Amino acid sequence: MKIASCETHIVANPPPHVGGMYWIFVKLRTDDGLEGVGEIYAATFHPKVMVHAIEDVFERLLQGENPHHVERFFRRAYSSGFTQRPDLTMMGIVSGMEMACWDIIGKAAGKPVYELIGGRVHDKLRTYSYLYPVDRKGGYDYNNLDLAVECALEYMEQGFTALKFDPAGPYTDYSGHQLSLEDMDRSEAFCRRIREAVGNKCDLLFGTHGQMTPSGAIRLARRLEQYDPLWFEEPIPPGNSEAMARVADHTTIPVATGERLTTKYEFHNLLQAGGASILQMNLGRVGGILEAKKIASLAEVHYAQIAPHLYNGPVGAAASVQLATATPNFLVQESIRQWDGFHAEVLEEKLEWRDGYIIPSTKPGLGVTLNMDVVKAHSPYHDKKLHLSMSDTPHDFKSQSDTSWRDTPEAK
Template sequence: MKIIDVKTFVVGNPPPGFGGRYFVFLKLITDAGIEGLGEVYSLPFHPHVVEKMIKDVVERCVIGQEPYNIERIWRSVYSSGFTQHPDLSMMGILSGIEMACWDIVGKDVNKPVYKLLGGQVHEKLRSYTYIYPKPGDKTDVYADPFLAAERAAEYLAMGFTALKFDPAGPYSAYDGRQLSLTELERSETFVRMLREAVGTKADLLFGTHGQMTAAGALRLARRLEPYDPLWFEEPMPPDNPREMAKVARGTSIPIATGERLATKYDFVRLLEEGAAAILQMNLGRVGGILEAKKIASMAEAYHVQIAPHLYCGPVVGAANIQLATCSPNFLIQESILDWTGFHSEILKKPIQWQDGYIIPPTEPGLGVELNEEVALKHPYTGTALHLDMTHHPILP
């Protein structure tokens, strides 16, 4: 069986747009008629440029290859252009290609991918969601701790036992920085009110996006510690694991990070420095499913857990589920609410979620199929990127 072609889909994510402005999917097509589905996460280029990049890489490195030869394809793409370095753009493209190969292999042998990577460890997967706005909200749930506490109670009633939120304010191209006293106070108030609202019924996941220096992160951590969050997420930019380790050593709150890293080579530095207790690889960026499994295995040796990141489409979500199901050190999986809405509509069969837990699929491959009719009805026509940062310094 050989790979003979590729299709791409740039899909606009309609309101409310949870998961990003658009999703970039690809399909690898084989001469046996089996197609494999993949997703590329958040490259720093317009998605129609990303489509051309996908096609270029597939034509040069993938067409004519056997989809079973995942290691060979991975090394060829990783080394393309004499690089051999975790370039996030190339690794995003490689991630989508790699998970599509696994989808083909699983379909060919009629097994879920997790059965091919050590077998099923977890019968169901604990999940969490961000605290999101709703139509009719009179204030901003991202900045109003009273509304966030009300929304938390609604999510508990749905079955969630963990909630994430990010009240620390905007993130900038000029971070890390010291948060203002107002930002520090708002963050502490959020955690205090949410802890009062959920008690011991839910873990609190304090999300940030690299806004702080190590010193600034420790100032905030001291305010948060009395409320016992499950984690403090990416408190400073991801480019210096030694500085991140200062935060990890200086607080009792577990540090979670990794959504902006790629490959075992980035993650081993986190582990060697003791910079994180929880790794948040995004399978649409990190290098794919097998690379993420290698990282999970390295983490296992350090007694570090994994919580795969998801702020994109459900194909990365499906890949995350395959990894989580077969990984002994899996902690919790990010969900976009309960996988309903557009994350359900874009698939022929939605991801199964029940009472706060994801139910791993039994279908072969990734266990999901793209609804191409829905995908084609929602082309992305905007100019903005999937995510972006404020491009001026944040003033106190």
């Protein structure tokens, strides 16, 4: 069995773009007709550039190769250009192609991938979702505290036992910074009101995306500890493991991080420094399923758990499900609501979500099939925006602090 061809599909995610502006799917086909699909999460360059990079990696490193040889493929790609170090874009491409290889391997064996990487440990996977508070116009208003509370109660009734929200202020290229007192007041109010609403039926997951300095993160954490969040997510930028460890050492809230890291080497540094007790690898960035399994094993040695990150399409989610199902130290899987909307439309059959849990598929490979009519109808992506972006101006306390959350009677 040899890999014969590769297709790349840049699928535009319709408004309101939940899960990013677009999804990068790759489809590999073998000389005997088996197909495998994967998803690339790396978003450093525009998709027009990524398409050519994907073609280059395929032609140099994967075309004509046996799809079972994922270790060989990883090492050749990791060392490409005399690097032998984590390269974000290369590892993103490897991740998607490696997923597609595993999809083929599973189909050839007639087994789900999780049965080939250690076997099923979990019969169902606990999930969480960001809160998506809908306003009267049908859009999302993330700063409206009353709507956030209503959304939290709605998700709890659906079966979610963990809820994530991120009220700490805007993301900027110039983070980390000290939060304004207004930002900290808002963050504390969100935790207080949502905790009062859900009681002990749901864990609170406090999300940030590296907005703060270590000292600023510690200031905020002290305010939030009384509401007992399950985690404090990526409180500072991801480049300095020792700095992340300083935050972890000064709060009782477990630190979760890792969505922007890649390969076992970066996660090893984080664990060695004591920077996190919950790892949030994204399988479309870290190097694929096998690399993520190695990271999970490193975490196990440190008595840390994994909570795979997912803010992209459903193929990356299906790969995360395979990993989580076979991982003893799995904590919780990020979902995007119940995998409805466009996440369901782009598949022949949606991911199974039931009463707060993902039910792992028993189908061979990753267990998902792209609906190519939908894929083609939303390809290619023409916008100039990347998958996710930050503000390109520094944080301005006066002009960027949003006080609309104070307009509700309960918040005054």
